[in-house]
Amino acid sequence: MRQESRARRPRPAIRNVALILCAVAGLAVACAGRETSAPSADRTFRFRIREDPPTLDPARAIDQLSEAVLFGLFRGLVEMEPATMTVRPAVAASWTVSDDRLTYTFRLRDDVFFHNGRQLTARDVAWSYRRLLSPATGSPRRSILEPLAGAAAFVAGTTSELPGLQTPDDRTVVIRLAKPFAPFLSALTLVNTAILPAEVYEDAGEGYLRAPVGCGPFRFVRWEQSNFIELAAFDRFYGGRPEIDRVRVRIIENRQSALQEYLAGGLDSLDEVPEDEDPIAVTLKDEIHRYPFIGTQFIGFNHALAPFKGNAALRKAFNHAVDKEYFHRTLHGEPMANGIIPPGAPAHDPSLPGYPYDPEKAKRLLAEAGYPGGRGLPPITLWYNTSEDMQQSMQKIQADLKQVGVDLRLKSVDWAAYLAAVEGTRDRPGEAQMYRFGWYLDYPDAESILRPLLYSSNAGPAGNYSRYANPRVDALIDEAMGLVDDAARVQRYREAQRIAVMDDAVWLFLSYAQSKTLFKPYVKGIVTTPLGEFRIPIDRLRLEKGPA
C-alpha cells in the first residue's frame, strides 16, 4: 500500500511541469518573430547555387554553376557589358579590326595583375589561348578559337605553331582568322577565354582545380565541398577594388530550404523565386527582379520517327493545339515563343506569326495530316527530365492535346536516362518521339542556337536532337557565318528561322526564358542581364545599411 501511494504522488507533479512547459513554449512562439534581415557585418555577399560546380577550370567550364564562380575570378581580353549586351574592353584596353574582319589587334592594359601578384603580359594571353585550343586540355569550348589561322593543324597535333596568334610585344596581341567569323568578339567574352598564369596552370597535378588563380575582381579563398565557396576582394583589380569584401557561394540543393535561408537572412540573393500565386511571393514582391533570359523553351519532335517524320501538318497541328499563353499567364510568367531566336539576340523577329492557340485549326491540320480527330495516331510519348515544375507544364500540354483527340503519354526520368532517350547515337535516333528542352545562348548571336540545334550535320548527339534536315536552312546558316555586314547576317538568320518555324514546324514552341531573382533591399548596384542571374556582375554590387 505504501508503494502505491508513493507511486501516485509524482503524477500531479509531472502533469504540472508539462503544463508549465507548454505554456512557456506557447508564449515563446507567440512572442518570437523572424530575425530581421540585415547584411553581414563584413560586407559579404551571399548567394546560392544548387550543387558544387563541376569544375573551376575556365577552359573546361560549360555550365552556369561553374560560371557563377568563374566570372568573379577571371577576366579575358574583352567582356560583355551585361545591360546592353555589347562588347567592352577588359584586359585589353582597346582593339582594332581590319576591314576584311580577319585581323584583330588588341592593346593590353598595363595595370593588370594576377592574384598571385605577377603582372599580366601578352605572353599570358598567348599561353592561355594555346591551352584552350590544345587537344590535351579537352576543352568543350575549343571551337571559340578554331577560326584562328592555323588552328586546324594545331588542334590536329600536326604542328605546335599557331600563326593566327602573335604577340609582337608585351602589350600587344594580334589574332588573325582563317576566314571572317562575325561573332568572334562576342565569343571572346565567354569565361573560357580567361587569361591564366602559366606557372599555376602548368601543374600536372591540377592543383589549380581546387585553388584557381585569375586576374578578376575576386580571388579564391577556399572551397568546402557541398558547403560553400569563398572569394575575397582583390585589392589590385585593374577596375578598382570591389566594394564587396567577400563572396560566399553557398551550396544548397533544396529550394524550400534555400528560400527559408533567404527569409532568415542567411542569403542576400536567391535564384529560386516562389511562383506569383504563392503568398510568400506577395510579401517579397519588392525584392523580386524580373528580366529576360536569352533562351528558348520548346518541345522537340523527333523528325526521324513516326508519326512526325515527314509530316509538317501534324507538327503544326500540335503547335496550334497547345495554349502557350497559359504558361505566361499562369505557370511561369514567361512570354510565349513565336520562334527560335529569343529577344536579346539581334536576329530576333517579333513579326514572325508563330502558332497561336487555335484548337479548331489544330483539328483541321490533324485531318490534313491523316489523323482526323486523332484517330490512327500511334502511341506518342513525351519525355522530360524529372522536376515538379516540368510535370505541371507537361500535364498542361497533355490536357490540351487531349482536347483535340491526341492521347499523349508522359515519361519522366532522371537526366542520364533522359539524355539517352533523346540523343540516340550518331546513326540511330533516340526512342523519344517528343522531348522537353531549352537552349540558352552564350552570346547574343543567332549562330549559337541555330547551328547546334538545326544544322543537319549536327543531327543526334551533336545537338540537333530533332534530327531536322533542311538544305536551305543549312545554306542560310553557312552564308550568315561568313558575312561581315550585320544587317545581311540578320536577314539570313531570320529567313532560316522562318523556314524552320513556319514551313517545317521543327518544334512545338513554348516560351522565351525569363529570369527571376530575389535580392535583399540593401543590395544595390544590381545590373540585370539577359545572360542570366549568374552573369549579374558581383563586383558592381554594394551592401548598404551595414557596418563597413
Added chain:
Amino acid sequence: MTTYLLRRLIGLVPVLIAAATIVWILIFFIPGDPARLIAGSRALDPEVVDAIRAEWGLDRPAPLQYLTWLGKLLRGDLGTSYIQRRPVAAILGDHFPPTLFLAVAAVALSAAGGLALGTLAAFARGRLAAITVEALALIGASTPVFWVGLMLILLFASRLGWLPVLGYGDDGAIIPGTRVRLPELEYLVLPALTLSLMSMGAIARLTRSSLGDVGAADYLRTAAAKGASRARVLVGHALRNALIPVVTVVGLNFAGILGGAVATEYVFAWPGLGKTVVRAIALRDLPVVEGCVLFLAAVAVLVSLAVDLVYAVIDPRIQPGAPGGPATSVR
C-alpha cells in the same frame, strides 16, 4: 574474444564484395551512358565521347570491366570519380565525416530521448503513458523525414530564430592532424533532431516494454523489499537488464541512419555522404557509388560487431563468439 573478432573482420570481406557486386550490376544496367555524362557538353562531339570511353575502359565488355574494377578493389584502390576526376577515397574523406557526426548525434539523441521517455512511461505506469509512447513511436516511424525537417526549420529557425536554417557552419574546429572540420554545434541541432525522431519513439516503446518484461523479476522485488526507491529499482537494477534489446535497436539504427541520412542532408544542405551517393547515381558515377556502398557496408558491419561487444559490457555473462551467439551465451 580475439578469435571471434578476427573471424568477424575476415568475414567482412566476402560480404562487402557481394554487396558491391550487386550495386555494380544494378548501376551498369540502368539506362544512361556514363561517357556522355562525363563529357558533359563535349558530348556534342562523338569523337570526344569515344575517347572518354576508351580512357575510362567503358568500351570494354561488361565482365572485363567488372574484373578490372574488382582487381583494383582488392589492391585497395577505390578508383577515380568519372565526374569530379578526384580519387574516390578523397571524396569519402570529404563527405563521410559530416555524415558520421550527424549520425552519432542523431543516435545519441534518439537513444537518450528514447530511454528517458521509455523509462518515464514505465515509471508512470498508466494507460496515458503507454498511449503517449505508442503515439510517439507511430509518428516517428510514419512521418517523412523531409517534412519533419522543414517543420523544424519553420519553427526553430524561421519563426523563433533560435537556430540557423541549414548548413554546416564555417567556423568549426579542425580535428588536429586531419583536415576534418567539426560542425558548429548550433548547425547540428536541427538535422540531428530530425533524424533522431524517426527512432526515438521506437526506442521509447521498446524500453518501456523491456522494463515491463523485467519488472516482475524476483531480484527487483528483493531490491524494493530492502528499501530501494522505485526510481532506483527501475533505473539502477531493471534498466540495465532491459538494455540488451535496446542496444540492438540502437545499433541497427546507426547503420540505417548512416545510409538513410540523405533526405536530412538534402533539407539541411549538410555536406554528407548521402547526397553525394544520390548525385553519383544520377550521374552514373559508378566509382563513387561503389566506394560509398562499400564504405557504408563496412561501417554497418563494424557497428554490428561493436553492438555485440557492448552486450558483454552490459551483461558480463554474455560472451560474444561462444556457441549459440552473443545474445544467448551465458556462462
